[in-house]
Amino acid sequence: MDEALHRLVELRLNQVSQRYTSGRKVVVEALARAGRPVSIEDIGELAPHLPRSSAYRHLVDLQQCGVVRRVAANDDYFRFELSEDITEHHHHLMCTLCGNVTDVTPTPAFEKAMATYLDDLLASNGFLSSDHRLDFLGACVRCRGALAGVVREHT
Amino acid sequence: MDEALHRLVELRLNQVSQRYTSGRKVVVEALARAGRPVSIEDIGELAPHLPRSSAYRHLVDLQQCGVVRRVAANDDYFRFELSEDITEHHHHLMCTLCGNVTDVTPTPAFEKAMATYLDDLLASNGFLSSDHRLDFLGACVRCRGALAGVVREHT
DNA sequence: CTACTTGCAAATGCTTTGCAGGAGA
DNA sequence: TCTCCTGCAAAGCATTTGCAAGTAG
Numbered sequence: 001m002d003e004a005l006h007r008l009v010e011l012r013l014n015q016v017s018q019r020y021t022s023g024r025k026v027v028v029e030a031l032a033r034a035g036r037p038v039s040i041e042d043i044g045e046l047a048p049h050l051p052r053s054s055a056y057r058h059l060v061d062l063q064q065c066g067v068v069r070r071v072a073a074n075d076d077y078f079r080f081e082l083s084e085d086i087t088e089h090h091h092h093l094m095c096t097l098c099g100n101v102t103d104v105t106p107t108p109a110f111e112k113a114m115a116t117y118l119d120d121l122l123a124s125n126g127f128l129s130s131d132h133r134l135d136f137l138g139a140c141v142r143c144r145g146a147l148a149g150v151v152r153e154h155t
Numbered sequence: 156m157d158e159a160l161h162r163l164v165e166l167r168l169n170q171v172s173q174r175y176t177s178g179r180k181v182v183v184e185a186l187a188r189a190g191r192p193v194s195i196e197d198i199g200e201l202a203p204h205l206p207r208s209s210a211y212r213h214l215v216d217l218q219q220c221g222v223v224r225r226v227a228a229n230d231d232y233f234r235f236e237l238s239e240d241i242t243e244h245h246h247h248l249m250c251t252l253c254g255n256v257t258d259v260t261p262t263p264a265f266e267k268a269m270a271t272y273l274d275d276l277l278a279s280n281g282f283l284s285s286d287h288r289l290d291f292l293g294a295c296v297r298c299r300g301a302l303a304g305v306v307r308e309h310t
Numbered sequence: 311c312t313a314c315t316t317g318c319a320a321a322t323g324c325t326t327t328g329c330a331g332g333a334g335a
Numbered sequence: 336t337c338t339c340c341t342g343c344a345a346a347g348c349a350t351t352t353g354c355a356a357g358t359a360g
Binding site for chain 2: 313314315316317318319325
Binding site for chain 2: 072073074093095096102104106107109110112113114116117118120121124125126127128129130131132133134135136137138139140141144
């Protein structure tokens with residue numbers, strides 16, 4: 001299962017004359033295991049022996065060959081995830097309380113509405129979109145639970 | 156027209172014991188005139204006499220009182236725009252060729268689909284979203300025209 | 311007068327890069 | 336053996352902050 005992923009990454013790296021080395025593999029595995037956008041900090045924890053400068057460099061290389069996508073979260077740190085043609089198209093739930101990001105897959109009904117909207121944008125603005133990102137900001141279920149506790153105490 | 160905006164900003168600043176000074180007014184006017192998310196660089200051009208450190212500080216203050224929202228574009232620079240309760244809810248068209256960002260207002264049909272999707276997210280993930288951002292990445296009409304020219308030349 | 315503002319210069323901290331040694335094919 | 340990769344340390348650069356003078360009310 002992960003074999004297919006590794007082979008795909010190797011192929012894409014080779015296409016730009018680069019090698020799938022152990023350091024790069026570590027990064028890819030960290031992203032695959034996380035299943036959500038991870039920060040450099042996260043990668044530092046998931047791969048303790050990998051120097052930061054190498055992690056940054058691997059991420060740049062993996063972005064250039066289309067394996068990784070950089071995600072701008074609502075805070076000051078970039079996150080990284082496997083690109084959607086490797087995983088699946090998804091949206092992000094960003095908790096503004098704890099900062100964590102979760103993936104969600106859109107419902108068919110919503111995807112249909114999005115497709116229609118894309119057509120509208122091309123017709124009305126001449127804008128041809130190749131990709132989009134939809135991020136929801138709010139409170140995750142954990143933080144909402146914690147908040148409810150606090151509120152209860154104060155009443 | 157702009158009078159209402161200025162009064163609103165002054166009110167919000169006063170609520171946190173801050174003053175609506177000329178420097179802050181310059182920033183607000185730059186954002187209002189631009190009508191799209193602007194970078195610090197843009198602000199530097201729109202308000203040449205305002206020091207950067209002051210611009211940054213004003214933006215922080217204006218964010219804290221809910222007048223300004225920071226937008227993470229696809230490149231390395233943050234952009235800033237008036238918050239949606241002052242302007243109107245909108246999405247972004249981000250051109251990956253020239254880097255410019257344009258605002259678009261969603262169609263009623265799409266807004267309806269979005270509302271339904273929000274309900275789904277609460278039901279399925281327990282995530283209560285207070286806000287969302289939808290950015291389209293692609294090629295704007297200008298750049299597409301320029302590209303077409305290049306492609307034509309090469310055939 | 312007292313509290314908030316502002317400009318300058320210096321600091322901060324994430325991210326990038328030069329370089330020299332190491333490794334894949 | 337020729338490229339590409341990697342680690343370290345140093346540099347870059349957008350953004351933040353300390354401080355002292357300025358200003359609003």
